[in-house]
Amino acid sequence: MVGLQGCLLDATPDEVAVGPVGQGLMRRHLDARSWVDLRPHWVSGADALFADLAAGVPWRAERRQMYDAIVDVPRLVAFHDGSGHFPHPALGVCRDLLTAHYAAELGEPFVTAGFCYYRDGRDSVAWHGDRIGRSRSEDTMIAILSLGAPRTLALRPNGGATAYRAKAGHGDLLVMGGACQRDWEHAVPKTATATGPRISVQFRVAGVR
Numbered sequence: 255m256v257g258l259q260g261c262l263l264d265a266t267p268d269e270v271a272v273g274p275v276g277q278g279l280m281r282r283h284l285d286a287r288s289w290v291d292l293r294p295h296w297v298s299g300a301d302a303l304f305a306d307l308a309a310g311v312p313w314r315a316e317r318r319q320m321y322d323a324i325v326d327v328p329r330l331v332a333f334h335d336g337s338g339h340f341p342h343p344a345l346g347v348c349r350d351l352l353t354a355h356y357a358a359e360l361g362e363p364f365v366t367a368g369f370c371y372y373r374d375g376r377d378s379v380a381w382h383g384d385r386i387g388r389s390r391s392e393d394t395m396i397a398i399l400s401l402g403a404p405r406t407l408a409l410r411p412n413g414g415a416t417a418y419r420a421k422a423g424h425g426d427l428l429v430m431g432g433a434c435q436r437d438w439e440h441a442v443p444k445t446a447t448a449t450g451p452r453i454s455v456q457f458r459v460a461g462v463r
């Protein structure tokens with residue numbers, strides 16, 4: 255079952271319910287142009303959503319060139335262009351609530367969903383900004399729903415030292431906004447600490463990756 259705020263009090267652990275974006279939302283300004291919003295406990299029934307996405311998303315392993323070798327990308331990924339149904343109806347609710355909440359600041363709807371599956375602490379993503387499309391030259395937002403084991407999302411000014419570490423937990427929402435994709439880089443570092451799997455769902459506007 256998927257619901258909005260009204261279902262939160264009644265939801266059983268296997269019912270997925272999405273709360274209002276603005277409730278408990280905290281903004282951290284990284285500098286004058288860039289910020290991160292964190293909204294703890296945005297989605298309840300996150301165990302059920304995690305299980306459905308783990309089983310239902312068409313995960314694929316990627317390989318990429320690194321110097322003169324082809325290496326495995328250390329996580330599984332998938333992408334949904336936003337047409338038709340997402341792999342779980344709760345994600346459509348998430349996208350619509352994000353679009354409504356950020357309409358004035360963003361000026362366009364969230365459309366696509368990227369999916370990452372970090373199987374354990376050895377999976378990671380290296381420093382990067384999401385700079386494909388207009389995000390190379392214009393402000394945008396990336397809204398991340400985090401499910402499963404909490405992992406650190408580290409941020410640093412381009413090429414600089416880590417300046418902020420966010421830890422999004424099971425069902426939490428993290429949004430990077432302003433010039434964050436141009437002026438800053440983010441990463442999910444590997445960890446030697448025993449850690450379970452994590453799924454992140456990244457909502458983006460059309461044409462941004």
Ligand SMILES: O=C(O)CCC(=O)C(=O)O
Nearest residue numbers: 370379384398407442454
């Ligand atoms: O998993 C995350 O929270 C971040 C994912 C990310 O940065 C990306 O896929 O570009």
